[in-house]
Amino acid sequence: MPAVPETPSSALGPPLFLLIEITSRCNLKCRMCPLTTGETPSSRQPGHMPDDVWNALIPFAQETGRVNIGGYGEPLVNPRWFACLQELDAAGVWTTLTTNGTMVTRQVAEQLRTLKRLETVNVSVDSPDPEIYRRIRGGAVERTLEGVGHLTSVLRPSQVTVSSVMMRSTADSLLAFPPLLARLRVGRYIVQGLIDYATGLDEEELHWRHGLPALLTRLTDAARQAGVSIDFALPERVAAELHDPREAAEAVAAHLAAPANVEEAAKQCFAPWDAPVVDKDGRVFPCCYALTHASAVMGHLRESSPDEVWRGEMFQRFRRDIVSARTTPAVCRACAVVPTGPHFLGRYSARMCGNRSVLSGSEELRLVVENTGSATWTAGDRINIGTASPRDGASAFYHPSWIGTNRITSFVEPAVPPGATATFPFRITPAAHPPSEMFQLVVENQRWLPEPRFRVQAVRPQPASPPLVRRLRRAVGRMRGWLPG
Numbered sequence: 039m040p041a042v043p044e045t046p047s048s049a050l051g052p053p054l055f056l057l058i059e060i061t062s063r064c065n066l067k068c069r070m071c072p073l074t075t076g077e078t079p080s081s082r083q084p085g086h087m088p089d090d091v092w093n094a095l096i097p098f099a100q101e102t103g104r105v106n107i108g109g110y111g112e113p114l115v116n117p118r119w120f121a122c123l124q125e126l127d128a129a130g131v132w133t134t135l136t137t138n139g140t141m142v143t144r145q146v147a148e149q150l151r152t153l154k155r156l157e158t159v160n161v162s163v164d165s166p167d168p169e170i171y172r173r174i175r176g177g178a179v180e181r182t183l184e185g186v187g188h189l190t191s192v193l194r195p196s197q198v199t200v201s202s203v204m205m206r207s208t209a210d211s212l213l214a215f216p217p218l219l220a221r222l223r224v225g226r227y228i229v230q231g232l233i234d235y236a237t238g239l240d241e242e243e244l245h246w247r248h249g250l251p252a253l254l255t256r257l258t259d260a261a262r263q264a265g266v267s268i269d270f271a272l273p274e275r276v277a278a279e280l281h282d283p284r285e286a287a288e289a290v291a292a293h294l295a296a297p298a299n300v301e302e303a304a305k306q307c308f309a310p311w312d313a314p315v316v317d318k319d320g321r322v323f324p325c326c327y328a329l330t331h332a333s334a335v336m337g338h339l340r341e342s343s344p345d346e347v348w349r350g351e352m353f354q355r356f357r358r359d360i361v362s363a364r365t366t367p368a369v370c371r372a373c374a375v376v377p378t379g380p381h382f383l384g385r386y387s388a389r390m391c392g393n394r395s396v397l398s399g400s401e402e403l404r405l406v407v408e409n410t411g412s413a414t415w416t417a418g419d420r421i422n423i424g425t426a427s428p429r430d431g432a433s434a435f436y437h438p439s440w441i442g443t444n445r446i447t448s449f450v451e452p453a454v455p456p457g458a459t460a461t462f463p464f465r466i467t468p469a470a471h472p473p474s475e476m477f478q479l480v481v482e483n484q485r486w487l488p489e490p491r492f493r494v495q496a497v498r499p500q501p502a503s504p505p506l507v508r509r510l511r512r513a514v515g516r517m518r519g520w521l522p523g
Contacts, residue, residue: 049389049390049489049490049491049492050348050349050354050488050489050490050491051426051476051478051488051489051491052098052101052102052103052348053102053311053312053313053314053348054102054104054312054313055102055103055104055105055106055134055312055313056095056098056099056102056104056105056106056313056314056315056316057105057106057108057109057313057314057315057316057326058087058095058099058105058106058107058108058109058315058316059080059087059108059109059110059111059315059316059317059318059329060086060087060092060107060109060111060113060116060118060119060122060318061085061086061087061109061111061112061113061115061116061119061318062078062080062081062083062084062085062086062109062110062111062317062318063084063085063086063111063112063115063116064110064111064112064115064138065112065115065138065140065141065177066112066138066140066175066176066177067175067176068138068164068174068175068176069173069174069175069242070174070203070205070232070242071110072110072330073110073111077330077331077332078110078317078329078330078332079317079319079321079329079332080110080111080317080318080319080321081110083319084111085318086115086116086117086118086318087116087318087319087320088319088320090340091316091318091319091320091339091340092122094320094339094343094344095316095339095344096125096126096129097344097345098343098344098345098348099126099129099131100129100130100131101345102131103130103131103132103427103428104131104132104133104134104157105126105131105132105133105134106133106134106135106136106313107119107122107123107133107134107135107136108134108135108136108160109315109317109318109326109329110329110330111318112137112138112140112141113135113136113137114137114141114142114146115141120146120149123135123150123153123156124153126155127153127154127155127156130155131155132155132156132157133153133155133156133157134156134157134158134159134160135150135156135158135159135160136159136160136162137159137160137161137162137185138161138162138163138175138177138182139161139162139163139181139182139183139185139186139189140177140178140181140182140185141185142161142184142185142186142188142189143185143188144188144191144192146185146188147188147189147191147192147193148192150189150192150193151192151193156193156197157197158196158197158198158199159189159193159197159198159199160199160200160201160228161182161185161186161189161198161199161200161201162200162201162202162203163179163182163183163186163200163201163202163215164202164203164205164208165179165202165208165211165212166179166183166211166212166214166215166218167179167208167211167214168180170207170208170211173207174205174207174208183218183222186198186200186222186224187222190222190223190224194225195223195224195225196225196226197225198223198224198225199224199225199226199227199228200215200219200224200226200227200228201227201228201229201230202215202227202228202229202230203230203231203232204229204230204231204232204272205232205242206241206242207242209250209253210253212229212257213253213256213257213260215227215260216257216260216261216263216264216266216268217260217263217264219264219266220264220265220266224266225266225267226266226267226268226269227261227266227267227268227269228268228269228270228271229254229257229268229269229270229271229272230271230272231270231271231272233327233374233375254270303363303366303378303379304360304361304362304363304366304378304379304380304381304384305360305366305370305371305373305376305377305378305381306376306377306378306379306380306381306382307325307360307370307373307375307376307381308382308383308485308488309324309325309327310324310325310353310356310357310360311357311383311488312488313325314336314348315328315329316339316344317329319338320338320339320340321335321337321338321339322335322336322337322338322339322344322347322348322353323335323336324336324353324356327369327373327375328369331369331372333368333369334356334367334369336350336352336353336356337350337352337353360381361381361383361384361387362381362384382484382485383411383485383487383488384411384412385411385412385413386411386413386419386421386481386484386485386487387409387410387411387487387489388407388408388409388410388411388460388479388487388489388490389407389408389410389489389490390405390406390407390408390489390490390492391406391407391408391459394406394459395407395492397492397493397494397495398494398495398496398497399495399497400466400468400496400497401465402463402464402465403463403464403465403466403494404461404462404463404464405423405461405462405464405477405492406459406460406461406462407459407460407462407479407490408457408458408459408460409454409455409456409457409458409459409460410456410457411456412456413456414453414454414455414456415449415451415453415454415455415460416452416453416454417448417452419481420448420481420482420483421448421449421460421479421480421481421482422441422445422446422447422448422479422480422482423445423446423447423448423462423464423477423478423479423480424444424445424446424477424478424479424480424486425444425445425475425476425477425478426476426477426478426486426491427475427476429478429486430444431444432444433446433475434469434471434472434475435466435467435468435469435475435494435496436467437464437465437466437467439464439465440464446462446464446477447462447463447464448462449461449462450462450463466494466496468496468497469496473495473496474493474494474495474496475493475494476491476492476493476494477491477492477493477494478490478491478492
């Protein structure tokens with residue numbers, strides 16, 4: 039497979055969203071949280087994010103467009119939590135807040151309602167059973183559910199989600215959740231599997247739990263009957279068990295026995311392109327799993343700007359390494375969250391040929407890219423230029439020759455093998471506003487390519503002067519030469 043090249047930093051767009059930990063303090067002691075066991079770097083010196091780190095993040099958050107305020111601390115413990123959300127809101131950033139719900143009062147809910155760009159508030163509740171909840175989180179579930187009620191009383195149902203970490207001790211109790219959430223007017227329920235974020239929880243693993251498929255079927259049926267949308271976010275091995283327990287056992291045994299030096303053993307992860315994590319001290323990680331294990335620090339915001347970290351050599355090298363099993367970073371090899379197999383960006387990746395691309399003007403424009411993956415591109419792959427900010431948004435530059443309002447065109451070559459170039463010719467209709475727009479390549483129904491992400495600049499042609507006006511201007515010029523100064 040061709041090596042994934044280093045793309046010029048200007049061609050790498052911002053992530054899909056930032057996960058920002060504004061505090062490493064919490065009012066609960068959840069058994070499965072690495073904050074409780076002191077395994078994260080910021081948990082060793084609990085505190086809130088300093089102003090200089092927060093201020094450094096605002097411009098990058100504005101470029102990214104979306105922020106999840108979460109991490110392993112409880113955001114509402116930070117006295118500046120609402121000021122932080124207000125600043126993001128004023129900067130045009132869409133936000134998601136993750137909370138344990140115990141500090142959500144009616145006043146907090148009313149404050150959240152004033153935010154114009156609040157997408158969702160997710161409340162973590164691991165069981166509706168008071169005793170089980172107390173044993174897992176060390177708090178009162180009644181207080182948490184009261185907080186959920188405050189949120190749904192002032193926010194839209196679609197803005198409030200509830201998530202549960204399903205463990206052996208909580209799994210059966212979750213069947214009572216869907217009707218309860220329906221009464222609370224919660225729009226969506228997310229069930230997560232236990233991830234090895236903390237040690238000493240082997241007895242809570244869902245791995246090989248007897249009757250798990252039947253339990254999840256009953257939970258799905260209960261949600262459907264209650265009219266609550268339900269999503270499952272289960273680690274790789276648990277998901278494999280649900281598909282075929284025998285096949286999953288054989289795959290796990292083969293993976294543990296064989297050296298990770300074949301493409302089929304890569305980690306199919308996109309977090310290093312999609313969702314970096316910033317802890318309260320300003321360390322930047324490629325994902326929350328790396329944060330948990332205090333591994334793969336990509337940079338520090340007290341030493342470099344967020345943009346320098348995101349587009350820097352260390353992060354670029356990490357992305358290149360994760361695409362191939364031969365170079366998979368150690369922290370990724372230990373991760374059981376994402377599936378194992380050939381990485382999509384090993385097959386499909388591109389590098390912009392800047393000297394051959396024409397992305398500014400009012401006539402024929404073109405994007406030229408080199409196929410840097412292992413797959414030969416054909417029309418059947420449906421690789422198009424799509425709107426990137428926001429993705430799939432209607433473009434102000436739409437031209438009747440486009441595929442649609444959010445898709446410009448595909449490449450013209452019949453086939454583009456690895457190492458060859460693809461040409462995307464297109465026209466635009468210059469709009470009064472904005473003067474430029476961001477676009478990106480997308481493999482339809484599969485994946486956006488993180489690189490290149492590029493800006494198209496409209497240049498309005500100057501209207502030609504009528505012949506009479508031109509003759510008058512020349513005559514006036516000659517007369518000025520005759521007049522005394």
